[in-house]
Amino acid sequence: QQQVKQSPQSLIVQKGGISIINCAYENTAFDYFPWYQQFPGKGPALLIAIRPDVSEKKEGRFTISFNKSAKQFSLHIMDSQPGDSATYFCAAVTQGGSEKLVFGKGTKLTVNP
Amino acid sequence: DTAVSQTPKYLVTQMGNDKSIKCEQNLGHDTMYWYKQDSKKFLKIMFSYNNKELIINETVPNRFSPKSPDKAHLNLHINSLELGDSAVYFCASRQRDRQETQYFGPGTRLLVL
Numbered sequence: 001q002q003q004v005k006q007s008p009q010s011l012i013v014q015k016g017g018i019s020i021i022n023c024a025y026e027n028t029a030f031d032y033f034p035w036y037q038q039f040p041g042k043g044p045a046l047l048i049a050i051r052p053d054v055s056e057k058k059e060g061r062f063t064i065s066f067n068k069s070a071k072q073f074s075l076h077i078m079d080s081q082p083g084d085s086a087t088y089f090c091a092a093v094t095q096g097g098s099e100k101l102v103f104g105k106g107t108k109l110t111v112n113p
Numbered sequence: 114d115t116a117v118s119q120t121p122k123y124l125v126t127q128m129g130n131d132k133s134i135k136c137e138q139n140l141g142h143d144t145m146y147w148y149k150q151d152s153k154k155f156l157k158i159m160f161s162y163n164n165k166e167l168i169i170n171e172t173v174p175n176r177f178s179p180k181s182p183d184k185a186h187l188n189l190h191i192n193s194l195e196l197g198d199s200a201v202y203f204c205a206s207r208q209r210d211r212q213e214t215q216y217f218g219p220g221t222r223l224l225v226l
Contacts, residue, residue, distance in 0.1 A: 032213040043117075043203050043217030044156070087154055093212045100146075100161060100169055101215060106154045 003027050004092050006104025013111050019077040021107045023090035026071065030092035034101070035064065035075050038087045047088070048075070080111045116140050117218035119204050125224045126194055134189045134221045136204030144168070145187040146205040146215065147179060156203075162187050163209075194225045 005024045013019045025033075034049035050057045050064040050073065057064045063076040077084055090104040117138045126132055138145065146169075147159040161169035165181045176192045187204060204218040 034213040038154075041220075043205070043220050044215075045217065046214050049213050089156060091213075095212055100158050100171075101212065103156045106156070108154070 003102045004090060004104045006090050006107060008107060009105070010108045011110070013080045013109065015080065015082060015111055015113050017080050017111075019075075019080045019084070019109055019111070021075045021088055021090070021109070022072065023074065023104050024070075024072045025092050025102075027092070027094075027102075028071070029094045030102075031095050032093050033064070033066065033073050034091050034093070035062075036089040036091060036103075038089065038106075040086075044089060077109075080109075082111045082113050085109055085111050117204055117206055117216050119202075119218040119221050121221060122219065123222050123224075125226065127226055128194055128196060130194050131190070131192045132194060132223070133191070134202055134204075134223075136187045136189070136218055138185055138204075138206040138216070138218075140206060140208075140216060141185075142206040142216070143184055143209045144207050145181065145184075146207075147187065147189050148203040148205060148217075150201045150203060150220070152200070160187075160189075194223075196225050199223055199225045 035047045036044035037047040038044040052068045061078045066073045087106045087108045089106045091101045093101045120135045144163045146161045149157045159173045160179045162181045178190045181187045201220045205215040207215045
């Protein structure tokens, strides 16, 4: 039972392009949606997170868009750079509820020079 | 000044052996986790401890036994290693009220031959 579905599995973008990764969730009790970035050989690290009362959150070149009615959220990376090449995981959690983050299956992003 | 550290970084062993992986965090967090990341990069939670108490045990074979001697340490002992145990194991920790923000260690790459 996969509670957070992530797509695409892999993504290749040219330098300067926009990378878009999509996630959908089922459990309406989720109330916080973080994105994690994982470089090869490293552990995942929190990139950006959003609450469902906000439709968009931007931090530098990274933007999360959130559609509560559709139970979908996405990560947009503007002006993608080769240094953004990594695996990206969306996740969901219920604050004050279960201890666990529910992760999507990850998207491997490759940004070509 | 490493936040979450794991030892060893690499572990190559024979099937049937018993091995341990150690994790330490110096962030003062109460909650610690073990995750397994398979070859497809899927992150699967295994265990969660809160202040030395087991909170989550996600249908993990009982060959895996976590131990938390204090809230800064969470070790993972694996008995009778199997080929399917080959994966990268990540330790993570978080603050009590920040379920969306987990700090991951660098991972332990386990290869069972």
